[in-house]
Amino acid sequence: MIPELGHFALILAFVVSIAQGVLPLVGARQGQAQWIALARPAAQTQFLLVAVAFGCLAQSFLGNDFSVSYVAQHSNTQLPSLYRFSAVWGGHEGSLLLWVLMLAGWGAAVSLASRRLPEVMVARVLAVLGLVGIGLLAFVLFTSNPFDRLLPAAAEGRDLNPLLQDPGLVFHPPMLYMGYVGFSVAFAFAIAALISGRLDAAWARWSRPWTTAAWVFLTLGIALGSWWAYYELGWGGWWFWDPVENASFLPWLVGTALIHSLAVTEKRGAFKNWTVLLAIAAFSLSLLGTFLVRSGVLTSVHAFASDPRRGVFILVLLAVVVGTSLTLFAWRAPKVGAGGNFGLVSRETLLLMNNVLLVVATGSVLLGTIYPLLIDALGMGKLSVGPPYFNAVFVPVMVPLLLLMAIGPMARWKHADPKAIARRLRVSLALAVIAGIGLPLLMGAWTPLTAISSLLAVWIVASGVFQIIERMKTGKPSAAFWGMHIAHFGIAVFVFGVAMVGGYQEEKDVRMEPGDTVQVGGYGFRLLTVKDAPGPNYRAAVGSVELSKNGRVLKTMYPEKRSYFSSQMPMTEAAIDAGFTRDVYVSLGEPLGNKGAWSVRVYYKPFVDWIWGGCLLMALGGLIAMLDRRYRLRVKVGAGVTAGVAA
Amino acid sequence: MKPRQKRIALIVGGLASLAIAAGLALNALDSNIALYVTPSEVAAGKAPQGKAFRIGGMVKEGTVKRQDMTVRFVVTDTVKDIPVAYTGILPDLFREGKGAVVQGRLAADGLFTASEVLAKHDENYMPPEAQHAIEQAQRAQRTLKQ
Numbered sequence: 001m002i003p004e005l006g007h008f009a010l011i012l013a014f015v016v017s018i019a020q021g022v023l024p025l026v027g028a029r030q031g032q033a034q035w036i037a038l039a040r041p042a043a044q045t046q047f048l049l050v051a052v053a054f055g056c057l058a059q060s061f062l063g064n065d066f067s068v069s070y071v072a073q074h075s076n077t078q079l080p081s082l083y084r085f086s087a088v089w090g091g092h093e094g095s096l097l098l099w100v101l102m103l104a105g106w107g108a109a110v111s112l113a114s115r116r117l118p119e120v121m122v123a124r125v126l127a128v129l130g131l132v133g134i135g136l137l138a139f140v141l142f143t144s145n146p147f148d149r150l151l152p153a154a155a156e157g158r159d160l161n162p163l164l165q166d167p168g169l170v171f172h173p174p175m176l177y178m179g180y181v182g183f184s185v186a187f188a189f190a191i192a193a194l195i196s197g198r199l200d201a202a203w204a205r206w207s208r209p210w211t212t213a214a215w216v217f218l219t220l221g222i223a224l225g226s227w228w229a230y231y232e233l234g235w236g237g238w239w240f241w242d243p244v245e246n247a248s249f250l251p252w253l254v255g256t257a258l259i260h261s262l263a264v265t266e267k268r269g270a271f272k273n274w275t276v277l278l279a280i281a282a283f284s285l286s287l288l289g290t291f292l293v294r295s296g297v298l299t300s301v302h303a304f305a306s307d308p309r310r311g312v313f314i315l316v317l318l319a320v321v322v323g324t325s326l327t328l329f330a331w332r333a334p335k336v337g338a339g340g341n342f343g344l345v346s347r348e349t350l351l352l353m354n355n356v357l358l359v360v361a362t363g364s365v366l367l368g369t370i371y372p373l374l375i376d377a378l379g380m381g382k383l384s385v386g387p388p389y390f391n392a393v394f395v396p397v398m399v400p401l402l403l404l405m406a407i408g409p410m411a412r413w414k415h416a417d418p419k420a421i422a423r424r425l426r427v428s429l430a431l432a433v434i435a436g437i438g439l440p441l442l443m444g445a446w447t448p449l450t451a452i453s454s455l456l457a458v459w460i461v462a463s464g465v466f467q468i469i470e471r472m473k474t475g476k477p478s479a480a481f482w483g484m485h486i487a488h489f490g491i492a493v494f495v496f497g498v499a500m501v502g503g504y505q506e507e508k509d510v511r512m513e514p515g516d517t518v519q520v521g522g523y524g525f526r527l528l529t530v531k532d533a534p535g536p537n538y539r540a541a542v543g544s545v546e547l548s549k550n551g552r553v554l555k556t557m558y559p560e561k562r563s564y565f566s567s568q569m570p571m572t573e574a575a576i577d578a579g580f581t582r583d584v585y586v587s588l589g590e591p592l593g594n595k596g597a598w599s600v601r602v603y604y605k606p607f608v609d610w611i612w613g614g615c616l617l618m619a620l621g622g623l624i625a626m627l628d629r630r631y632r633l634r635v636k637v638g639a640g641v642t643a644g645v646a647a
Numbered sequence: 648m649k650p651r652q653k654r655i656a657l658i659v660g661g662l663a664s665l666a667i668a669a670g671l672a673l674n675a676l677d678s679n680i681a682l683y684v685t686p687s688e689v690a691a692g693k694a695p696q697g698k699a700f701r702i703g704g705m706v707k708e709g710t711v712k713r714q715d716m717t718v719r720f721v722v723t724d725t726v727k728d729i730p731v732a733y734t735g736i737l738p739d740l741f742r743e744g745k746g747a748v749v750q751g752r753l754a755a756d757g758l759f760t761a762s763e764v765l766a767k768h769d770e771n772y773m774p775p776e777a778q779h780a781i782e783q784a785q786r787a788q789r790t791l792k793q
Contacts, residue, residue: 343653344653344657360668367672383682384683384701385676385680388675389675509735509736510716511715511716569740572739587736592715599736601736
């Protein structure tokens with residue numbers, strides 16, 4: 001009964017999304033106030049219905065209803081109930097339902113937090129979200145219905161992939177999807193503005209907090225995924241340039257560019273067309289990411305068995321979204337007109353360079369990600385593009401970007417004085433050069449990459465601190481100002497972490513018998529025992545590894561090798577001793593021979609936690625910027641138009 | 648500077664950075680591609696010489712032998728077998744009779760030294776390249792028999 005209820009709610013949501021997508025648009029065109037007024041209740045109803053459907057699926061999981069095919073494939077009676085809940089999005093059908101839930105949630109949020117926007121604008125924005133909803137709900141209902149029954153019902157479920165039985169999975173996909181799908185709001189604002197023909201500073205101001213909100217969630221989602229891969233996959237890496245990772249990173253890069261170009265559009269009225277294009281691109285890349293992940297066309301860690309025919313549906317949806325929005329753009333853009341003029345040295349120019357570099361980075365990552373697919377589709381053979389490609393193209397683009405990052409916020413709008421900027425950057429430059437020479441030497445070895453990264457990190461932080469001090473003298477800075485600098489500090493912390501791990505990590509794969517000791521990164525690792533231990537739905541071999549430094553015992557670490565009952569899948573659970581300046585990491589490989597020996601992987605990772613710490617700072621910065629007072633104020637815009645937005 | 652010159656300067660700057668990026672990208676792409684080769688193609692001498700490439704196929708039953716940290720096994724497309732050596736820790740889902748993809752170089756004696764072994768994180772999932780290799784080989788065999 002419950003699954004049918006969920007299915008029914010989903011069908012109703014589909015019908016409501018058609019009403020939401022069509023009626024307000026027609027109403028806005030013909031000036032019919034009643035149809036315009038439909039948009040808000042429709043968006044809220046849609047969210048309610050999708051939430052009911054989601055709740056029904058969750059209930060089927062918690063109640064072990066194995067007559068539902070999706071539940072039977074992704075759950076098991078032995079599965080702890082937290083994972084039975086997160087198993088809702090552990091497979092294709094459920095994760096799409098989560099996608100739709102997020103979309104409806106963003107729609108409802110816009111409908112509630114836009115009281116100060118003109119009704120016509122809100123109607124158009126919600127209608128565009130409704131149209132996107134039609135496409136995705138149709139996808140769920142017609143190709144990936146999570147409520148399909150299994151007859152006869154299974155006696156026991158196949159279990160959730162053990163890799164996904166982890167607290168990381170409880171949060172990673174919802175966060176990531178919040179971000180992915182959140183760009184639909186920026187997209188809807190852009191399309192609504194194109195339809196109305198009014199691309200102005202007010203539009204940019206309305207759009208900004210939503211774009212930043214999506215970006216914050218995406219940042220956290222990617223960081224969580226990276227952290228999860230680090231401790232759960234047992235490989236000790238934090239980023240693999242895996243196609244699916246790239247799929248989430250592409251919208252992030254374009255979203256970052258969008259945040260910066262929206263700033264120009266809001267403050268100076270320039271870059272309007274460009275901003276619209278970026279908003280379209282960010283959401284299109286989110287859809288492309290969904291296609292790449294969900295169609296099974298990729299060879300990737302994330303490539304679980306799936307049905308390639310579904311890919312065609314998303315591809316068509318992507319084509320429709322990109323096609324119609326670009327057509328609309330081509331039709332409307334010539335009427336938009338250019339914004340304010342600006343000098344060659346100005347904040348506008350620097351933000352333009354930021355955008356060009358970010359777009360180039362996006363393009364090169366995109367090229368490497370879809371190149372194997374294109375070659376395969378053309379029948380020219382199968383190949384893979386490795387991480388060295390991405391490092392080779394990505395790093396050179398990031399260096400100028402990070403250099404400019406310290407300068408951009410110092411430059412004035414319209415015309416900036418290069419000499420004045422240079423004068424204000426003198427101290428930062430000196431500190432950065434000292435750091436570039438000194439920090440790598442302090443770590444024991446000077447390499448160009450760690451040197452330039454240390455230099456850039458200190459360059460960004462020093463100039464940021466300088467600007468904050470300068471600004472504090474003239475009064476209380478705005479939340480947006482703090483947010484920007486905190487996010488930029490986050491980038492610096494991240495860059496430093498990446499460089500230190502890349503330059504100074506140590507790794508050993510060794511055979512160890514109980515009693516053996518191995519030295520890595522100045523630490524001693526002594527394998528004491530490997531014992532069997534039971535878990536709730538698995539059996540584990542638990543190693544005891546004594547960690548010591550300079551002969552002094554620090555602690556005992558317990559890496560595990562689990563074997564899950566229902567799937568017989570082995571899983572590595574690394575033992576990690578995390579610290580501010582370093583992590584040490586031990587994981588068990590497999591038993592070797594009959595003397596109780598195991599293959600053991602040992603890592604020393606300096607400053608690795610700074611990578612995720614930097615991401616947290618970026619997200620925090622975004623959050624603070626989003627809460628800036630001016631987004632909540634009624635602001636006079638143009639001739640008597642009153643507008644504002646509640647973020 | 649006049650507005651026109653300014654615009655030209657911006658466009659030239661943008662194009663120049665695009666060109667540099669494109670050059671870097673294509674150059675990097677060229678040197679970092681690993682081709683997928685099926686075991687039958689390797690046996691027929693069609694593997695790239697002196698370059699890393701990938702082989703997709705199944706880990707043949709009963710062929711996995713360990714000696715300390717080095718593992719030897721055979722990757723097969725059910726028609727041709729390629730012996731593989733790998734030093735290090737194998738992924739959790741590496742198992743006999745299951746699909747795997749290995750990346751590395753072929754030595755003159757026909758032994759493939761893998762620098763990377765990929766097995767996928769779903770027990771029912773076959774890497775598409777491994778599947779492809781097996782289908783190709785079986786199709787070729789059927790055509791020969793007819």
